[in-house]
Amino acid sequence: MMDNGEDEQIDVRSVVEAVSADHSFGAPLYVVESMCMRCHENGTSRFLLTLIPHFRKVLISAFECPHCGERNNEVQFAGKIQPQGCCYHLDVPAGDVKIFDRQVVKSESATIRIPELDFEIPPEAQRGSLSTVEGILARAADELSALQEERKKVDPKTAEAIDQFLSKLRACAKAETPFTFILDDPAGNSFIENPHAPSSDPSLTIKFYDRTPEQQATLGYLADPSQSEGGLGAPSAATTTSTPHGAIGATGGHRAIAQSNNTDISDNLFRYSAPEEVMTFPSTCGACTKLCETRMFVTKIPYFQEVIVMASTCEDCGYRNSELKPGGAIPEKGKKITLSVKNVADLSRDVIKSDTAGVKIPELDLELAGGTLGGMVTTVEGLVTQIRESLARVHGFTFGDSLDESKKNKWKEFGSRLTKLLSLEQPWTLILDDELANSFISPVTDDIKDDHQLTYEEFERSWEQNEELGLNDIDTSSADACLWIYRDS
Numbered sequence: 001m002m003d004n005g006e007d008e009q010i011d012v013r014s015v016v017e018a019v020s021a022d023h024s025f026g027a028p029l030y031v032v033e034s035m036c037m038r039c040h041e042n043g044t045s046r047f048l049l050t051l052i053p054h055f056r057k058v059l060i061s062a063f064e065c066p067h068c069g070e071r072n073n074e075v076q077f078a079g080k081i082q083p084q085g086c087c088y089h090l091d092v093p094a095g096d097v098k099i100f101d102r103q104v105v106k107s108e109s110a111t112i113r114i115p116e117l118d119f120e121i122p123p124e125a126q127r128g129s130l131s132t133v134e135g136i137l138a139r140a141a142d143e144l145s146a147l148q149e150e151r152k153k154v155d156p157k158t159a160e161a162i163d164q165f166l167s168k169l170r171a172c173a174k175a176e177t178p179f180t181f182i183l184d185d186p187a188g189n190s191f192i193e194n195p196h197a198p199s200s201d202p203s204l205t206i207k208f209y210d211r212t213p214e215q216q217a218t219l220g221y222l223a224d225p226s227q228s229e230g231g232l233g234a235p236s237a238a239t240t241t242s243t244p245h246g247a248i249g250a251t252g253g254h255r256a257i258a259q260s261n262n263t264d265i266s267d268n269l270f271r272y273s274a275p276e277e278v279m280t281f282p283s284t285c286g287a288c289t290k291l292c293e294t295r296m297f298v299t300k301i302p303y304f305q306e307v308i309v310m311a312s313t314c315e316d317c318g319y320r321n322s323e324l325k326p327g328g329a330i331p332e333k334g335k336k337i338t339l340s341v342k343n344v345a346d347l348s349r350d351v352i353k354s355d356t357a358g359v360k361i362p363e364l365d366l367e368l369a370g371g372t373l374g375g376m377v378t379t380v381e382g383l384v385t386q387i388r389e390s391l392a393r394v395h396g397f398t399f400g401d402s403l404d405e406s407k408k409n410k411w412k413e414f415g416s417r418l419t420k421l422l423s424l425e426q427p428w429t430l431i432l433d434d435e436l437a438n439s440f441i442s443p444v445t446d447d448i449k450d451d452h453q454l455t456y457e458e459f460e461r462s463w464e465q466n467e468e469l470g471l472n473d474i475d476t477s478s479a480d481a482c483l484w485i486y487r488d489s
Contacts, residue, residue, distance in 0.1 A: 280293060437458070
């Protein structure tokens, strides 16, 4: 921080312009005169724009009132809203004190919940903050215990109930009882440290999800509220656009998939099997919720299965998205695909990774749970690149100055080892473990049996896996009865 004598009084517009600028290193400390919300006198707000390496732009603000002594600070994210929201589930067992030292980045749109206590910290209660699990619980307890003496005089019953709750909350903060710490952020800008990264953490689960129209509106992303109600005046039926048979070519297909060119993926997949027709129908943009156009077709990929390819493009905000959905029935067994990567041709193999598939690279002791990267159509090289970028985004905050030198060197070593995979200095193994058998790695031979570097292995799903997928509760008896009636008629 700069000395008070060096502080420069500046207007808010300059701060906004600095946030919008591409550069952030070397940004000055901005000082703005603002009103204190406690005594209503003028205090001083200081803003510092900085970039946390391998994480995101953040705007650190601090307020101080010389009249009443009021002080507070806040962390806001100056970069873009992420494409999806994120939800962290941290299981805190009793007696584990180290888990409370995990760093937590809570954005101004995040909600914290502890289901065992039926306790929730809404976004407006604790705005953007950089803390630890222990720090967040301690701050919540301090805020709840404030004005307890006055509350006991006015409303003794409520004060007694709060005291009982505070004893439970403090028991959790001292690791006396187990609980679940949930951090849910629709903006996708929150984070809980994984000390075992890049390996998986048995105590921490991360899930990404698409935002609802209500969450879009809360984030200020809803351009036209009428669009969230289905879009008045939108065509009610899908239109069909005939597309002639043909293929763009294997070279163009590989290029589009490797570059993640979402607009061309649906066209380039024609090289597997040209569809009879492409359906075009109106839909809603996942970013701005305005009307856009979605193209969909069904195709058959050799040695795989029938798939539904969908691609959407929004002309208003430029958002593009492509999805690959499995067609047909749910397979009875899961599938494990193992590829031995030995040469450059293996890096160009097409990869279809479903959102239920986990990724393993045994040589790096790397394991990503299903849903970590979502579903994607890419290549082996593109998948490794996505893993590297995802680890930098999700775990990037642990590269900061607060990390000790040994852990920082461990991260640098792992990053170099991950990069070396693409240089093929030595053979390595890629494993896709998909409970729904909806993933695929293309062979390099005409017959998949002749590709000795690629193996497919089926396995029986456990009851827990079926429960997580919602398969244990499926009742198809009514559909089976209707099918028999249809056949008899």
